[in-house]
Amino acid sequence: MQFIDYAEIEVQAGNGGDGIVAFRREKYVPAGGPAGGNGGRGGSIYLEADEQLQTLLDFKYSRYFKADNGKRGGPNNCTGASGQDLIIQVPCGTLIYDLTSEETIGDLTQPKQQICVAQGGKGGLGNRHFLSNHNRAPEYALPGLEGEQRRLRLELKLLAEVGIIGLPNAGKSTLIAALSSARPKIANYPFTTLVPNLGVVRKPTGDGTVFADIPGLIAGAHAGIGLGHEFLRHIERTRLLVHLIDITANNPIEDFHTIQDELKAYGKGLSSRTQILVLNKTDAAEEDLKAIVKEELAQYTPLPILEISAATGEGLETLLNLVWQNLEKLSEATPLMPE
The missing domain is CATH 2.70.210.12 (GTP1/OBG domain)
Incomplete structure (x- = not known):
């Protein structure tokens, strides 16, 4: 369709x-x-x-x-x-x-x-x-x-409580496929996802929560560059953002700043939306690299930093628990730290 x-x-x-x-x-x-x-x-x-x-x-x-x-x-x-x-x-x-x-x-x-x-x-x-x-x-x-x-x-504007954002190839489609029954097109090249994908993720209580995989943003998306400009509006209705970063990328720190800058440039309160910061593809990274990236990111943001592998399922339960906690306590200034 x-x-x-x-x-x-x-x-x-x-x-x-x-x-x-x-x-x-x-x-x-x-x-x-x-x-x-x-x-x-x-x-x-x-x-x-x-x-x-x-x-x-x-x-x-x-x-x-x-x-x-x-x-x-x-x-x-x-x-x-x-x-x-x-x-x-x-x-x-x-x-x-x-x-x-x-x-x-x-x-x-x-x-x-x-x-x-x-x-x-x-x-x-x-x-x-x-x-x-x-x-x-x-x-x-x-x-x-x-x-x-x-x-x-x-x-x-899609009605999703949780928006998954990040640069192309960050693993957003793989994550939404792992968490829900959604089956988006997944391939190892930029802009595989050309439309937002929706998936329903079940809470422990049995209620369903809609997650949206927002197509990859790039630098300048707010000004009409790339695909992200077409879909930034879909983030406006989300209550919580999961910012996914590919830890195996050339410069994960720069990738973090790129997305944050685009949210600020677009405006409409997106930069102040509650976020969870997630390092993906940790199964393919050395422990030393994980420690270095987390330490550097901590210098720029007070956000909790999770490690997951959407491909293997590692860390997904911790991520979901944090999502459910934040959805219940969005009045707090910053996301809760994982237990």
């Missing part, structure tokens, strides 16, 4: 039906009077969050949506039928903006949550509505009002 997290669409609510001019003329009704019915209201357009959807791919091919118009009023004071509302399904985590005003219309985060993005037009009044002591036989009615028309921008 192609991952699309941005789309622009146009929505047109239905127009209201026209009111009509009509009079009762039954044979045995001496005072018939006006009997023109009101027009029906136009259909409105709603966006609804659907937990089964993971992408905005559908809107790549369908960009214009229109609800039904209301029907015109009928004789004998009959109101016209209302136009059917149109409900458009979007993934949970979709933000809706008005393209003209840049106003934020809504944020759909819960399954079945709905928001009206275009209001249907009101039906016009029939001539029965204008009956008065001064006008016993009104011969005019009102047309229906036009439905609301809007151009919208949809942005998908």
